Amino acid sequence: MSEDVISQIKKGHIHKLLSMGRRMDGRAADEYRPIIVETGIIESAQGSARVKVGGTDVVVGVKMDIGSPFADTPDRGVLTTNAELIPLASPTFESGPPDPSAIELARVIDRGIRESEMIDLQKLCIVEGEEVWINFVDIYVLDYDGNLFDACFYGAVAALKNTIVPAEEHGKGENYPMPLSHFPIQTTAVKIENSILFDPTLDEEKVADARLSVTTDENGDLRAMQKGLAGALTLDEVKSIIDTSLRLSKGLREIIG
Amino acid sequence: MSGTPSDIKLIYENGIRIDGRKADEMRPLKIEAGVLKRADGSAYLEWGKNKIIAAVYGPRECHPRHMQNPAKAIVQCKYNMMSFSVSDRKRPGPDRRSIEISKIISEALEYVVFTENFPRTSIDVYIEVLQANAGTRVAGLTAASVALADAGIPMKDLVPAVAVGKADGQIVLDLNKEEDNYGSADLPIAMIPRTGEVLLMQMDGHMTMEEVDKALGYAKKACQEIYEVQKDALRRRYAMSGGDAGEDDSSDEEA
Numbered sequence: 292m293s294e295d296v297i298s299q300i301k302k303g304h305i306h307k308l309l310s311m312g313r314r315m316d317g318r319a320a321d322e323y324r325p326i327i328v329e330t331g332i333i334e335s336a337q338g339s340a341r342v343k344v345g346g347t348d349v350v351v352g353v354k355m356d357i358g359s360p361f362a363d364t365p366d367r368g369v370l371t372t373n374a375e376l377i378p379l380a381s382p383t384f385e386s387g388p389p390d391p392s393a394i395e396l397a398r399v400i401d402r403g404i405r406e407s408e409m410i411d412l413q414k415l416c417i418v419e420g421e422e423v424w425i426n427f428v429d430i431y432v433l434d435y436d437g438n439l440f441d442a443c444f445y446g447a448v449a450a451l452k453n454t455i456v457p458a459e460e461h462g463k464g465e466n467y468p469m470p471l472s473h474f475p476i477q478t479t480a481v482k483i484e485n486s487i488l489f490d491p492t493l494d495e496e497k498v499a500d501a502r503l504s505v506t507t508d509e510n511g512d513l514r515a516m517q518k519g520l521a522g523a524l525t526l527d528e529v530k531s532i533i534d535t536s537l538r539l540s541k542g543l544r545e546i547i548g
Numbered sequence: 549m550s551g552t553p554s555d556i557k558l559i560y561e562n563g564i565r566i567d568g569r570k571a572d573e574m575r576p577l578k579i580e581a582g583v584l585k586r587a588d589g590s591a592y593l594e595w596g597k598n599k600i601i602a603a604v605y606g607p608r609e610c611h612p613r614h615m616q617n618p619a620k621a622i623v624q625c626k627y628n629m630m631s632f633s634v635s636d637r638k639r640p641g642p643d644r645r646s647i648e649i650s651k652i653i654s655e656a657l658e659y660v661v662f663t664e665n666f667p668r669t670s671i672d673v674y675i676e677v678l679q680a681n682a683g684t685r686v687a688g689l690t691a692a693s694v695a696l697a698d699a700g701i702p703m704k705d706l707v708p709a710v711a712v713g714k715a716d717g718q719i720v721l722d723l724n725k726e727e728d729n730y731g732s733a734d735l736p737i738a739m740i741p742r743t744g745e746v747l748l749m750q751m752d753g754h755m756t757m758e759e760v761d762k763a764l765g766y767a768k769k770a771c772q773e774i775y776e777v778q779k780d781a782l783r784r785r786y787a788m789s790g791g792d793a794g795e796d797d798s799s800d801e802e803a
Binding site: 332333334335336339345348350352353354373375377378379380381382388406427429430433434435436443 | 597637673
């Protein structure tokens with residue numbers, strides 16, 4: 292997310308607070324902002340969710356259609372994830388085709404869902420090699436106040452959990468809920484000097500050196516990771532972030548439903 | 549207008565429409581101002597099954613540069629439908645329809661903004677359709693003018709807008725999706741009730757002069773009604789934030 296510059300005063304303030312073990316909004320280092328999840332808000336979508344993580348606000352819709360499978364997975368449905376950083380959400384977002392940040396964001400969400408085998412894609416095969424269900428998970432950011440990775444992930448997961456396969460309108464029998472087999476949760480932390488902060492705000496992201504997103508499943512297994520930004524993390528920091536992620540994932544799983 | 553298949557009944561014998569409304573009755577309209585944190589002004593609108601968010605940024609530096617006007621601000625609106633807002637997934641990004649709609653909405657809004665107060669700048673208006681059910685351009689314009697006011701931009705007035713049309717040979721106010729698809733005329737219009745000025749108008753389909761007169765009469769009455777809903781949204785916004793509407797106060801956002 293290419294964001295605008297941050298003032299030296301604010302940057303200094305964040306650093307000074309962190310040296311005393313504090314954050315600008317008073318949260319603990321591993322504490323998330325309030326998360327609000329609403330599902331089934333878009334009737335024209337097969338599944339939908341609006342998720343707020345603090346001041347960050349995203350809407351996700353799942354559309355399903357019938358199409359051909361990929362040649363190398365003839366017996367599996369298709370998952371396509373797209374993220375739009377629309378200019379409504381921030382003075383720094385511009386319209387046009389997805390830029391590298393939007394592409395990274397969409398691919399990280401896609402990977403977390405795909406690698407956790409959240410969707411049972413085999414159950415989305417209609418005729419092997421010919422007809423399968425295509426899932427379009429479309430993410431739109433409405434308000435950008437940091438940590439898009441997690442807000443979008445929770446939105447995608449909540450929307451998928453709420454999705455009904457529209458078999459009837461395609462003449463494929465009765466509608467049924469999206470076949471799901473796992474429940475992944477992602478957390479994202481940033482490193483600022485020597486502090487590790489989960490669920491960074493926009494201001495924290497602007498001064499962050501490195502970022503790490505970790506996706507785990509309900510059995511406590513790791514499913515995906517993504518390190519971002521130009522700074523470095525030590526191996527101990529990585530391990531510590533994974534441990535904290537696992538600990539946080541239980542509570543987050545309850546909130547996302 | 550995609551023709552009138554004779555097997556689709558849009559108005560029953562007793563004059564009631566398929567969604568239970570009378571010919572001159574609007575769908576329920578709800579507007580909330582100041583729903584986004586980052587935007588300078590914003591509004592959320594639900595009109596029947598339409599769900600729309602509008603945001604305003606600016607006045608700010610004008611991009612692209614060559615569009616700058618040394619004497620006044622320009623208003624640049626981008627109307628966009630989210631991919632899942634319609635029954636068949638829409639490919640993300642602008643198409644010819646949305647570009648045209650963006651242009652006529654920009655022009656309608658430019659008229660009410662005191663653009664001469666902000667030379668060389670751009671006032672950017674973004675309209676995102678989350679869920680579409682006929683009349684999204686007028687709903688978008690209605691929401692956008694509330695968002696402009698919420699941004700504290702000096703304006704002559706708000707811009708209420710509505711679509712009137714013809715279904716089963718009758719003039720009806722505020723077309724629903726079925727009436728829009730199978731009806732025989734559509735006339736979106738924006739009108740300032742105080743002055744009677746028309747800021748946006750389009751029409752397609754087939755209507756007689758008498759029918760146009762009747763439609764405009766319906767629209768005029770509806771715009772007055774919409775105008776009251778717009779003002780009420782702003783009043784509630786200011787009451788909630790104690791007059792300090794420009795600042796971040798995400799606490800007033802509904803879940």
